[in-house]
Amino acid sequence: MSHQFVLTLSCPDRPGIVSAVSTFLAQNGQNILDAQQFNDVETGHFFMRVVFNAADVNVELAALKTGFGAIAERFKMDWQMRDRATRRRVMLLVSKSDHCLVDILYRWRTGDLDMIPTAIVSNHPREAFKDLDFGDIPFHHMPITKETKREQEEAIWDLVGTTETELVVLARYMQILSDEMSAKLSGKCINIHHSFLPGFKGARPYHQAHARGVKLIGATAHYVTSDLDEGPIIDQDVERISHRDTPEELVAKGRDIERRVLARAMRYHLEDRVILNGKKTVVFMN
Structure with a gap:
């Protein structure tokens, strides 16, 4: 019952x-x-x-x-x-910044994120994460260059299939997915963008925000589409800043926002609380 x-x-x-x-x-x-x-x-x-x-x-x-x-x-x-007892299978992609990855693994181990991690994939070697305990989660080093991008994405897609992965999370994976890869992962790939979209898209958003003298910084979790940083938004959050904050201080404060926004977006997806509505989403919160 x-x-x-x-x-x-x-x-x-x-x-x-x-x-x-x-x-x-x-x-x-x-x-x-x-x-x-x-x-x-x-x-x-x-x-x-x-x-x-x-x-x-x-x-x-x-x-x-x-x-x-x-x-x-x-x-x-x-x-x-x-x-609801069937846990979704989740693959985590990450580059050098590991704060989101660390947070996700902690929330998974404490039961806050009810999922089955299928793999951790990075374009950097395992040595870049030597202080992290991945437990039994397989780690895959998949380097990428402009010339090898297609082959690298094909390898990731093959891994998605062999591991029966249902959700791919870009936990600060600093590579732009191709249109083909984005299409394959439509509605099944969440990215965390270190900015309050639709403002300050692309690279170095905190530096862009500092140059504009903003008083709020934020982060956005969204589904990946072929349009860079334009996918349906799942969750966002902000933090107040001042003229005294340097770009480096904005980056440090932004890490905390990114962690909690990505974790919430993942939980909403895992609990079937997100329904796509064209270029937007309907999110049924607790």
Whole structure:
């Protein structure tokens, strides 16, 4: 009875969606534990997240999916139904800056990020992270140059397949993915950008911010697309600064923002709280 499932969906808005979902679950012996919904009046699309479990009878997930398929077809839904006990498999890509990687591993070990790390991939050798304990997580050194970019990305994509990775996280991976790679990872790759997008895109954003004399700096976690730093935003945060802060001090303060923003975005994704809405996202928070 404590076994929980989660259903997420989006579809053109019309009367009867909530009724159809709740009626289906009730008729199949399921009890709704939490339900959140959003109607985007600008696009005319409806979004919903439902957590449920068995009220008096256990029904296999496959059977629930099969039965719900008819409703999904009737309402033209994009949907998924998952067992919440099934942890997603996550690959972490990182370059020299390891603060996000350290934070992710800590949150994973303490249970804050419920996932299965499949691999750590870096364009720098293992010696660059000699003070970090990766435990049993495989480490892959995949160097990259302008000439070898295609081969390196093919190797990463092969690794995604062999490890059955479901989410790729760019934990300060300072390489721009090709359009082809971005397309393959659409909706399955989260990047942390060390700036409050859409301002200060590209390289050295803290130095750009300092040159403009901003009073707030921030970080943005977003899904990767072929447009650099333009993907759907999942989470953001900011911190107040002053004219006394140097670019180096902004970088130091920014590390803390980056860590917490990336961790929140990952948790939202792992808990099926994020639904794509064109170039934006709908995020059902706790």
